[in-house]
Amino acid sequence: MTPTMVPLDDAALDREARLGARQLVADAATMSWRNLLRLVRTPQLIVFSTIQPVIFVLMFRYVFGGAIKIPNFPYVDFLMAGVWVQTVTFGALNTGVGLAEDLQSGLIERFRSLPMARSAVLLGRTTADLVRNVLVVALMTLIGFLVGFNYHVSFVGLLGALGMVLLFAYSLSWLSALLGLVAPNAETAQAAFFPISAVLVFASGAFVPVESMDQAWLRAFARNQPVTAVINAVRGLTLGGPTASKVVLALAWIAGITVVFASLAVRRYRKVA
């Protein structure tokens, strides 16, 4: 049946409209491909995505490494968990900014007029950002090894730690996606995301032990927020010590953030454009 022939009964229309899992995966793949091409062809984004994390590894390693003493470990071994998580937390901004730009340019308007799977726009965008994060985290790890980083548990533990960082990055993509869909433009999305990510990263155990903070309320916040939870789990997986409960707590945060913000973002996407 060609699309020009109109099957007027409702059942036939419903049948032709149904999209299977295969189409959803294919559409999400097309959207990821398009977002990754965009990344590769936007030099500023490549610089932002790669050079900045490298600079952070080097800066924290050499600038703060002398001042901050961590018992039992070289600072760089403690530091890496913080830099990984910091980088993906700030980097999650890309998801929301990208969506806000697509909304502004009218591209999402076109996508919504096409017979594609509705959720592929968001799935494709977050998947592309996950792919970007895999490369960024791998690059940082490599630089980390070059400046003396060592894991103390096992290689599998290290892979688990990196997987944890990537899952956390993916959950934050959905928070960022929601901001990007709510914001009237890319600049606002960026301005809205920055304070959230800055508070999460700096009021955490990313670079200093939480116990070293001198305000009780700050310690209480820092101890009970997702960035610290994820960093503790990553440190457990790379440095050793009691790990299982930390991993469970971090995964619970990741799952919670993903479920809450993915459903809010999907709901918002249905309304906008």
Add this chain to the structure above:
Amino acid sequence: MATAAVEVEDLKKRFGDVEALRGVSFGVETGTVLGLLGPNGAGKTTAVRILTSILAPDAGRASVLGIDVARHPQSVRLRIGLAGQYAAVDEALTGRENLRMVGRLCHMARAEVDQRAAELLAQFDLVDAADRPLKTYSGGMRRRLDLAAALVHRPPVLFLDEPTTGLDPGSRLDLWGVIGDLVVDGTTVLLTTQYLEEADRLADNIVVIDHGSVIAEGTADELKARIGSTHVEVVVAPDDAATARATLATVGVAAPPDAQHGVAVQITGGGQGVLEAVRALDAAGLRLESLAVREPTLDDVFLELTGHTVGEDAA
């Protein structure tokens, strides 16, 4: 079977305090072009967004090829193409990649996507630029690509939301040619525009919309007929002015002259009326220094219907 490819009944949409559509109804016959004409903020884009399943109306019904847009949006999307005023193409991709992306999102087979992309690039004169990123495209090329992207899956119904807004006159003429060719191929087109000339040139029927309501509809000629007819203006030697006036009075209604020794008359009957006027002047033995025919424009129509011209808000 309905012959209308697009039908809209009593469509209403409100954004906060703004009533974008206050009960709009119109239809587009299969294989014809409807021009939805109105100034900025008239509700044209809102109507198109409802018809293309992007926006849900507050009340009323919209259907495309007999399919209810609200109940079967996905079936409607399989059969429509949309090209917008904000050339919605991906800046980071090449022209060919943009067309391929749309083809894939329409679930066409890969080989068919590639073939269709090549075909459209040729049809829209974008072969040389096909593999260059969009950053290097001119405004006109971008619009042509946008239009091509709307045609990838060969939709029988096409929505063009201000397709030439912001283009230079040359590019506009180009695009008019392209749209004209589509209609020859049998595509049904709903076109929104604030250019009267554009509606006049492309549309079989025109619906004039202002502040969310339809204020007139008909063919361009019907709309023009509403506000009077063709003016013929002749310039003669001063001594002949009186004779010329008397002669022209026999074929039409005297109108105020606007040039020295000019005599003007408003006539009915289009070209035939002009011919009769010329014959009468010739029979009277008058020597004409010049003769001009002025057709009423849709600008005149709009002014007559709304009390303000297109582009100027009713303040």
